[in-house]
Amino acid sequence: MGEVTSRYETLPKHIQVKINDLSKQQNTSRDVVIEAIDYMIESGKCTEGSYDLCVDALWKEVIAKTGYPSRLSPTKEYKKNNDDGIVGPVPRQYGMCTFHPSIERGKVVKRDGIEWSEFPVYVVDKTQFLGSGAYGDVYVGKKENGEEAAVKMINKAKMTERGIDYRDVYKEIMIQSKLFHPNILQILDVYENKFNISIATDIMSSDALKFANAHSVVGFTDPVLKCIVRQLVNSIGYCHQQNVAHRDIKPDNILVQGDTKNVSCGKLCLKLADFGFATECTKTQLLNTFPGTLIYAAPEIIEGVRYNGHKSDIWSMGVTLFVIATQKIPFVFKGDTYAYAEAQKSITYQFDNRFKSLNPKLQRIISGMLAYNPKDRLTADDILKTEYLQ
Ligand SMILES: Nc1ncnc2c1ncn2[C@@H]1O[C@H](COP(=O)(O)OP(=O)(O)O)[C@@H](O)[C@H]1O
Ligand SMILES: [Mg+2]
Numbered sequence: 397m398g399e400v401t402s403r404y405e406t407l408p409k410h411i412q413v414k415i416n417d418l419s420k421q422q423n424t425s426r427d428v429v430i431e432a433i434d435y436m437i438e439s440g441k442c443t444e445g446s447y448d449l450c451v452d453a454l455w456k457e458v459i460a461k462t463g464y465p466s467r468l469s470p471t472k473e474y475k476k477n478n479d480d481g482i483v484g485p486v487p488r489q490y491g492m493c494t495f496h497p498s499i500e501r502g503k504v505v506k507r508d509g510i511e512w513s514e515f516p517v518y519v520v521d522k523t524q525f526l527g528s529g530a531y532g533d534v535y536v537g538k539k540e541n542g543e544e545a546a547v548k549m550i551n552k553a554k555m556t557e558r559g560i561d562y563r564d565v566y567k568e569i570m571i572q573s574k575l576f577h578p579n580i581l582q583i584l585d586v587y588e589n590k591f592n593i594s595i596a597t598d599i600m601s602s603d604a605l606k607f608a609n610a611h612s613v614v615g616f617t618d619p620v621l622k623c624i625v626r627q628l629v630n631s632i633g634y635c636h637q638q639n640v641a642h643r644d645i646k647p648d649n650i651l652v653q654g655d656t657k658n659v660s661c662g663k664l665c666l667k668l669a670d671f672g673f674a675t676e677c678t679k680t681q682l683l684n685t686f687p688g689t690l691i692y693a694a695p696e697i698i699e700g701v702r703y704n705g706h707k708s709d710i711w712s713m714g715v716t717l718f719v720i721a722t723q724k725i726p727f728v729f730k731g732d733t734y735a736y737a738e739a740q741k742s743i744t745y746q747f748d749n750r751f752k753s754l755n756p757k758l759q760r761i762i763s764g765m766l767a768y769n770p771k772d773r774l775t776a777d778d779i780l781k782t783e784y785l786q
Pocket of ligand 1: 526527528529530531532534546548581597598599600601602603648649651669670672
């Protein structure tokens with residue numbers, strides 16, 4: 397452990413205690429660093445002349461005090477880089493503690509005569525675009541060891557412009573980084589600099605929207621559909637078990653890996669992604685914020701009544717499976733939200749003749765997910781026990 401240095405000593409006792417907790421791994425939040433910096437700025441204790449330098453100096457002390465970071469990777473040469481071309485990570489157990497550009501850029505330290513970069517660095521290749529999000533784009537990033545990841549670069553200024561606190565992204569990261577499941581997109585590292593919050597995740601080949609569109613003419617075979625249903629229901633069942641509601645389930649937030657042209661069940665892997673609207677909530681808790689995407693939103697969300705986030709996820713997953721299986725949407729929105737909500741009031745969705753080629757057992761599952769009354773809706777566990785998935 398390093399020396400206790402002056403800036404740390406100027407912090408109020410309660411913040412010092414939290415920083416000590418970081419080293420004992422009791423505090424997995426970076427909020428303490430933000431709290432400490434806010435305190436230093438407000439009380440005029442930043443003497444470095446700029447916010448960035450102050451953050452840098454304090455952060456170095458936190459590293460010295462806590463033994464941070466715990467992961468070191470060797471590097472021969474430290475490449476110079478521009479503002480947002482390179483991002484760096486966070487030791488996983490702290491969720492997202494990298495804070496400052498000088499750290500993100502993989503500062504080199506000498507230990508035992510070897511040069512180490514304190515954090516693995518991702519070189520983001522902006523020519524390899526993977527998809528676009530609401531506040532930034534997703535690109536391929538390459539680590540020094542050649543491993544590739546997807547890097548979602550969320551533009552802070554864009555969020556602020558639209559009146560959204562960019563720190564809301566921390567919630568997304570907090571929730572997603574606690575989830576470990578083969579059908580949930582894994583957060584590998586998180587970085588932040590003045591411009592972006594960057595999230596590195598498993599790299600996937602496509603999203604379920606593009607994937608379903610690419611197969612819209614012939615559609616998927618029943619074994620492939622079964623495989624898709626099982627993986628997606630497993631992913632949402634796991635979230636609910638962990639007391640997380642996703643609240644934005646739709647094909648563009650489901651990523652696909654494997655041969656997306658010659659699809660076969662054994663080689664297909666789907667992962668639930670984009671936890672931007674996710675929240676922690678129990679099986680019985682009622683929520684009163686109404687996020688999501690209209691076509692996929694449960695009736696109770698459209699109506700604006702307090703709702704159960706697990707049940708509304710099942711509805712959205714039902715619409716998603718409907719879209720993937722039929723390339724159609726179950727309720728057509730004609731520009732009038734009220735009429736749209738009315739259309740959903742059939743007690744459960746009834747498949748008509750257009751869908752006769754769809755396995756009736758799958759039709760029953762989707763209908764059970766599209767039950768108007770949340771109490772009548774199937775749960776993930778119910779679906780996993782149905783004959784279709786045995
Ligand atoms: N790990 C990934 N691998 C491949 N493509 C990805 C990955 N993450 C995101 N994308 C693409 O980028 C799009 C936007 O990402 P998403 O996380 O949904 O951002 P937003 O929260 O802004 O909607 C996705 O719909 C997908 O096409
Ligand atoms: Mg998205």
